[in-house]
Amino acid sequence: MKSRSETLRDAIEEMIAVGKLAPGQHLDETELANAFGVSRTPIRETLIQLSSMGLVVIRPRRGAVVAELGPQQLVEMFEVMSELEAVCARLAARRMTKAEQEALLAAHGACKRAVDDPDEYYTLNETFHQAIYAGSHNHFLIEQARSLYRRLRPYRRLQLRVRDRVSNSYAEHDAVVQAIVKGDGELAAQLMREHVMIQGQRFADLMASLPQLTAAAA
Known part of the structure; x- marks a missing residue:
C-alpha cells in the first residue's frame, strides 16, 4: 500500500505529465492542500521530492513552480x-x-x-x-x-x-x-x-x- 506521501507525489506528478500543471506554473501550497484535503506540510514535503526528481523548481522566498525545459x-x-x-x-x-x-x-x-x-x-x-x-x-x-x-x-x-x-x-x-x-x-x-x-x-x-x-x- 502506498503511503500518503507517495500518493500525493504520484498525483501531482500525473497532473504535470498530463498538462494540468503547466511548465512554469506556480504551485500554491494552500491551493494544493485544499485540493487534496491535507495540510500544507505534506504538500511541502511532496514538492521537495518532486524537486529532487527535476519536475519542480523551488525558488527561495518565491515558492515552487513546475520545471520548464528550454x-x-x-x-x-x-x-x-x-x-x-x-x-x-x-x-x-x-x-x-x-x-x-x-x-x-x-x-x-x-x-x-x-x-x-x-x-x-x-x-x-x-x-x-x-x-x-x-x-x-x-x-x-x-x-x-x-x-x-x-x-x-x-x-x-x-x-x-x-x-x-x-x-x-x-x-x-x-x-x-x-x-x-x-x-x-x-x-x-x-x-x-x-x-x-x-x-x-x-x-x-x-x-x-x-x-x-x-x-x-x-
Whole structure:
C-alpha cells in the first residue's frame, strides 16, 4: 500500500505529465492542500521530492513552480533518453524471458487498439517502454531510464498530438518488437534510438506544440 506521501507525489506528478500543471506554473501550497484535503506540510514535503526528481523548481522566498525545459535542454535530454532506451532494447533482445516477450507483445497489441486515441495510446505507450526496460534485467539502467522518462512525460505526451505521430510511433514499435523477439540487439538498439530521438521536423513540431502545455492548464 502506498503511503500518503507517495500518493500525493504520484498525483501531482500525473497532473504535470498530463498538462494540468503547466511548465512554469506556480504551485500554491494552500491551493494544493485544499485540493487534496491535507495540510500544507505534506504538500511541502511532496514538492521537495518532486524537486529532487527535476519536475519542480523551488525558488527561495518565491515558492515552487513546475520545471520548464528550454529547447537546448529538451534536445540534450531526448538525446540521453534515446541512448538509455537503445541500451535497454539491446539488452532486452538478449535477456528477455519468454514470459517477458509475451508481456511486451501484449503491450504492443494494446497500443495497436489505441492508435485512434492519443491520450489512451500515451498511457499504453508508457507500459510498452517499461516492458522493454524490465527486459534489460539491469536495475541501475532501469532506474535511470524511468527517472528521465518521468521528467520528459509531458513532452512525450505532447509529441503524440502531432498529426500522424501515433501511427508512426506504432509502426516504429512494431519494428523494435520484431528485432527484440528475434534477438537482434544491435538492430533493436538502432531502431529504439531513432524512435525516441527528436531532431529535424520532429523537433520543430514539438517546439510548435509547446504552447499547448500552457493552454491546457489555463
